[in-house]
Amino acid sequence: MKHARNATLDLDNGSQPLEFPILSGTMGPDVVDIRTLYAKGGIFTYDPGYLSTASSSSGITFIDGDKGILLYRGYPIEQLAEKCDFLEVCFLLMNGELPNGAQKKSFDNTVTGHTMVHEQLARFYTGFRRDAHPMAVMIGVVGALSAFYHDAMDISDAAHRELSAFRLIAKLPTITAMAYKYNIGQPFVYPRNDLNYAQNFMHMMFATPAEEYKPNPVLARALDRILILHADHEQNASTSTVRLAGSSGANPFACISAGIACLWGPAHGGANEACLNMLEEIGDDSRIGEYIARAKDKDDPFRLSGFGHRVYRNFDPRATLMRETCHEVLDELGLHDDRLFKLALKLEKIALEDEYFIERKLYPNVDFYSGIVQRALGIPASMFTAIFTMARTVGWIAQWSEMISDPEYKIGRPRQLYTGAVTRDVVPIASRK
DSSP, X not given: OEXXXXXXXXXXXXXXXXXXXXXXXXXXXXXXXOTTHHHHHSOOOOOGGGSSOOOOOOSSEEEETTTTEEEETTEEHHHHHHHOOHHHHHHHHHHSSOOOHHHHHHHHHHHHTTOOOOHHHHGGGGGSOTTOOHHHHHHHHHHHGGGTOGGGOOTTOHHHHHHHHHHHHHHHHHHHHHHHHHHHTOOOOOXXXXXXXXXHHHHHHHOBTTBOOOOOHHHHHHHHHHHHHTSOOSSOHHHHHHHHHHTTTOOHHHHHHHHHHHHTSTTXXXXXXXXXXXXXXXXXXXXXXXXXXXXXXXXXXXOOTTBOOSSOSSOOHHHHHHHHHHHHHHHHHTOTTOHHHHHHHHHHHHHHHOHHHHHTTOOBOHHHHHHHHHHHTTXXXXXXXXXXXXXXXXXXXXXXXXXXTOTTOXXXXXXXXXXXXXXXXOOOGGGOO
16 A cells, blocks of 8 residues: 555644544555544544445555456456456455466366265254245354364364365355255255366256266356356445454354355345345236336335445446346256246347436446356256355455455444434333323
């Protein structure tokens, strides 16, 4: 961070104006460092939703929402999705650089060596109702990992943090697939070391003891791309949750479990599930006009899921890649005539040509397409957010580790603008009216 100039704040209370350093990163807007604001001026800032507040400094992910740019460690997401697989991206997020051939082989082997889960952990699933939402199961099971791995709980030890990272990246596909199998009443399928990350997950999701399962390479590559596109996304709600939980010194498994709980929300990781539910609600392309009109009506609470984004004021760069993947999958499976897919593509076409959406830059986002792709892969909507969890875990763990190793990190403690009752005395119960 560079400090070359100051910002001056005049509180108009007779005191001298206050000066605060303006810090510059390598890319993006400058920030005013107001850490001493309360000490100097006795006031706080007020910024619900952190619309203009940088909660941390980070060298992992950069987003320029106006230009539609997403970078992992400086690399454009478009290039990573085209030229790398998910474990290469995991190595990049964790280590800052892409691996060479030897590093990639070693990294893949280490992840593969940690994919099994403790047999006692498998028994945890029987404590949940069979019809429990997979995300409820994920929160509990991932949090329970801390009960099994006492050998790497010193968060101040870089080697312990790395081992925990490998365990989480490796075991999340197994835990996710087990949540699905438990839900549908099928036996758990163990991981296979001869398959790559995406293929192995599909094997654990869809194989049965009754017959051999061979992952389709086109579909496995589509899943791998979904994982890459969702691996990290700057200081979003769930990442901020992981950082806040981690700032107290909590173990990494508890922190990731907290991130999963936040991701479950329909405004965050549940958006692609909400999008598919919306398509089911519309039901038929003859009703698209009705729902488009409702979306434009400011008095109607209905909103089109999968369109627009809090950060991107331009086209979501992940959506462009996911759209290509969507058509590759539909072509491979011959599903272009499927009712729901035809409906989605017609809705996409109308929205891209409608002036209302164009003026407001409400383009289809990555959630719109990823839901369609996952449904085509045979993944039920209830599992969409769980797979998002599997992808985002590496981003969470990289962000958590970066924070722990930052000498400036402190426990998170947001301030507030208090609007409750002023000081008052307690009246004895017999005298209260």
